[in-house]
Amino acid sequence: MPIRHPMETDPQIAVFAGSLAAIFALSGLAWWLKLGAKPRLRDDQVVRTTAGQIEDGFDADLISISRNGDAALAAEATGRIMVIKRHGNQFAGRILGASSQANEVVDGLVVDCGEARFGTVHLSLTDSSTWADRINRLSLRNDA
Amino acid sequence: MPDFSPTQYAVPLFVVAVVAEMIWSRFRKPEAYEPMDTLISLAFGLGSTVAGALFGGAALYVFIEAYEYRLFDLGPEWWTVWWAWPLCFVLDDLKYYWVHRAGHRIRWMWAAHVNHHSSQHYNLSTALRQTWTGSFTFGLLFALPLILLGFHPAMIAIAGGFNLIYQFWIHTEAIDRMPRWFEAVMNTPSHHRVHHATNPRYLDRNYAGVFIVWDKMFGTFEPETSNEEIRYGIVKQLGSFNLLWSVFHEWIGMLTDIWRAPWKHKLSYLLREPGWTHDGSRDTSDTIRKRWLARQRQVVDTTNPVADRNAIADSPEAA
Numbered sequence: 001m002p003i004r005h006p007m008e009t010d011p012q013i014a015v016f017a018g019s020l021a022a023i024f025a026l027s028g029l030a031w032w033l034k035l036g037a038k039p040r041l042r043d044d045q046v047v048r049t050t051a052g053q054i055e056d057g058f059d060a061d062l063i064s065i066s067r068n069g070d071a072a073l074a075a076e077a078t079g080r081i082m083v084i085k086r087h088g089n090q091f092a093g094r095i096l097g098a099s100s101q102a103n104e105v106v107d108g109l110v111v112d113c114g115e116a117r118f119g120t121v122h123l124s125l126t127d128s129s130t131w132a133d134r135i136n137r138l139s140l141r142n143d144a
Numbered sequence: 145m146p147d148f149s150p151t152q153y154a155v156p157l158f159v160v161a162v163v164a165e166m167i168w169s170r171f172r173k174p175e176a177y178e179p180m181d182t183l184i185s186l187a188f189g190l191g192s193t194v195a196g197a198l199f200g201g202a203a204l205y206v207f208i209e210a211y212e213y214r215l216f217d218l219g220p221e222w223w224t225v226w227w228a229w230p231l232c233f234v235l236d237d238l239k240y241y242w243v244h245r246a247g248h249r250i251r252w253m254w255a256a257h258v259n260h261h262s263s264q265h266y267n268l269s270t271a272l273r274q275t276w277t278g279s280f281t282f283g284l285l286f287a288l289p290l291i292l293l294g295f296h297p298a299m300i301a302i303a304g305g306f307n308l309i310y311q312f313w314i315h316t317e318a319i320d321r322m323p324r325w326f327e328a329v330m331n332t333p334s335h336h337r338v339h340h341a342t343n344p345r346y347l348d349r350n351y352a353g354v355f356i357v358w359d360k361m362f363g364t365f366e367p368e369t370s371n372e373e374i375r376y377g378i379v380k381q382l383g384s385f386n387l388l389w390s391v392f393h394e395w396i397g398m399l400t401d402i403w404r405a406p407w408k409h410k411l412s413y414l415l416r417e418p419g420w421t422h423d424g425s426r427d428t429s430d431t432i433r434k435r436w437l438a439r440q441r442q443v444v445d446t447t448n449p450v451a452d453r454n455a456i457a458d459s460p461e462a463a
Contacts, residue, residue, distance in 0.1 A: 012197075019190050026162055026269070027183035033170045036178035053375050056344050056432055057439060085383065088178040090264040092383035117393070118383045 036089040040069030047072045051082050054093040058082060064131060066108070067124040073111070073131050081135060083111045085121045094118055102135035104128050111135060150305035158312060162268045168318050169267070176317055180385045182269045187387055188259055189272030199279035206284060207297035216294035223299065232295045233354075236287075236303040240353035243286040245364070248348050248429075253281050254418045255394040262390055264377040266340050271315035276391050310354045311336075331356045334368045341374045344436035347429035379419070379432065394418075 009017075030036065041047050044063045051058045051074045060074035060082070070086040083100075084093040099114030109128040111121045125131065169176040218225045247257035256277040263270050290300055314336040322332045331352040339350040349366035352359050359365035368374075382390060401413040401421075409422040419428035 016190070016194070019193075022159060023183065023186040023190060026159070026166075026186060027179050029163065030166055030177045030182045031179040033166055033174075033177075035166060035169055035174050035176070036181075037174055039175070053342075054381070056436055087381065087383045088181050088264070088385070089175050090178075090377075090381070092264075092381040094383075117386060117389045 038070070038086065039089055039091070041065050041072045041084065041086075041091070042069060047074055047084065050084055050091050051093065054084065054091070055082060055095060058095075064123070064125050064127055066122075071121050071123045073109075073123065073125075075134065081138070083113055083121050085119075092118070096135055096138055098139045100135055100138055102132040104132050148302060150302060151308055154309045154312070158268070158272065161313070165268045165316060165318055173317065176265065176267050177269070178265060181263055181265050182267075184385055184387055184390060185263055185265075185269040185273040188276070188391070189274055191276045191391070192274035192278075195276040195279065203279060203284040204297065207287065207291055207300075210288055210291045211297060214292055214294040218294055218296070222294075222296050228295065228299065229303070232290070232299050233303045233306065235290055235293075235295070236300055237307055237352075237354045238358060239286050239290060240304075240307055241351050241358040241362070243283050244351040244353065245362075246286070247283070248351065249417050250415055251394075251398055251418045251420070252414050253283060255398050256281050256283075258378060258394045258418075259391060261340060261378050262382050262393075264375075264381055266315060266317055266337060266374075266376045268312065268315055270340070270376075271312045277395065307353050315340075327356075329355060329357060335359075335365075337374055337376075338366050338368050340376050342377055342379055343372060343375055344433045345369075345372065346374070347379075347433055379427070379429070 041050065044060075044065070047063045047065060048060045050072075051060045058074070058080070059076050061077045062075040063072060065072045072084045073081065074084065075081045081096045081100075082093050083096060084091050094113040094115065096111070096113055101112045101114070103110045103112075105122070105128075108122065108124040109131055111123065113121070123131075166177060218228055222228065243253075244257075247253040256275040259275040259277075260270075260273050263273055287297075287300055291297060311331070314331055314333045316333050317337070319333040321327060321334050322330070326332065327334065331350075331354055335350045335352065335356050338346045341347075346366055349364055350356065350359050351364055356365065382393065384390070398413060402410050405413055405422060412420065412422065417428050417430070419426045419431075
């Protein structure tokens with residue numbers, strides 16, 4: 001086995017470090033080029049389309065959009081409720097269920113869909129108490 | 145024996161191509177990239193090489209042992225048998241089709257392969273978004289027929305390397321369509337965009353690696369349609385840029401399901417398609433597509449009730 005000088009780096013570690021540096025350089029380049037704009041949920045039609053894309057066939061009947069357009073709540077006539085949030089420069093959402101919770105805050109509502117990794121969604125809404133009731137009733141429905 | 149890894153030599157090319165696509169994106173489609181998503185995808189790529197180095201030895205051991213039982217012998221200098229190389233490449237691509245199809249239709253395999261699909265973007269960095277956990281599936285078994293036929297594991301590894309390199313360039317929205325003859329035979333950006341789409345029409349389609357003919361042969365081909373915007377990612381988008389969650393989320397979900405399921409259903413959560421549940425409470429790609437098709441028929445029925453039932457009206461040619 002060849003004896004390595006104490007200051008000499010293992011080639012595999014050097015390749016790993018170089019690759020890691022390249023990864024940060026490429027991501028930095030994407031950031032520097034200003035790639036990935038922040039899309040907004042501008043109106044009900046955009047939310048309706050987005051909700052239908054998140055859950056095929058979701059037919060939003062009632063919609064509230066957060067003031068800065070980065071999140072929304074949508075409900076079907078059947079009672080299903082979806083929370084939508086901006087994720088990077090795309091949108092992601094979840095159908096709320098028995099483990100979901102909504103807490104009113106000063107400027108709106110914080111929705112917890114029940115999935116820790118999806119995170120809570122903060123919405124600046126004027127009709128937050130109506131939505132909070134609606135969402136918190138989902139757990140009661142299952143308890144009944 | 146040749147000591148050659150084509151993917152190692154291709155890495156500089158990958159970097160240059162990603163930079164070129166980013167510049168294209170800057171001027172033509174800035175939303176094609178997202179810096180955090182790029183960081184995660186590239187971290188997947190780096191992590192997969194580390195995982196391969198750590199866990200790939202087990203597969204290599206199985207292959208070397210299996211090679212001792214080969215049916216045909218290409219001789220001690222097997223690498224000099226020129227015709228074996230293209231044959232191995234084509235058969236390895238057929239193997240890729242089936243291992244990839246299993247990767248989408250068997251949850252155990254999907255737990256590893258989902259990593260490649262969990263970005264909501266489709267660009268060259270997505271191509272490098274490779275799994276860390278492939279060694280913990282039974283994917284290696286799909287290579288055994290080739291080894292038993294007499295192809296040396298090193299030859300298969302080299303063919304597989306070129307296969308991966310080919311698949312890199314098709315992960316882009318910068319190329320619309322290739323010439324018709326090429327689209328007919330080869331996997332292309334257009335065909336592979338379909339594969340990465342979550343639109344019900346496209347779910348579980350176009351598994352090909354290099355030759356799209358396998359999908360046409362085995363009934364899984366779907367052409368890209370220009371009148372429907374593609375949405376990329378997975379049916380239940382992650383909504384998180386946490387790298388470790390992105391790597392392990394489906395393993396955690398699958399193992400939790402197995403743990404909670406009644407005994408008689410435990411194996412099904414391992415071997416049946418993603419989304420399958422014993423109580424039918426979740427969707428599979430088949431149920432999503434079925435529901436979507438039913439809705440499309442309903443729309444056609446309500447908008448054009450006569451034409452839909454009229455065989456002449458269905459004909460593309462003028463009556």
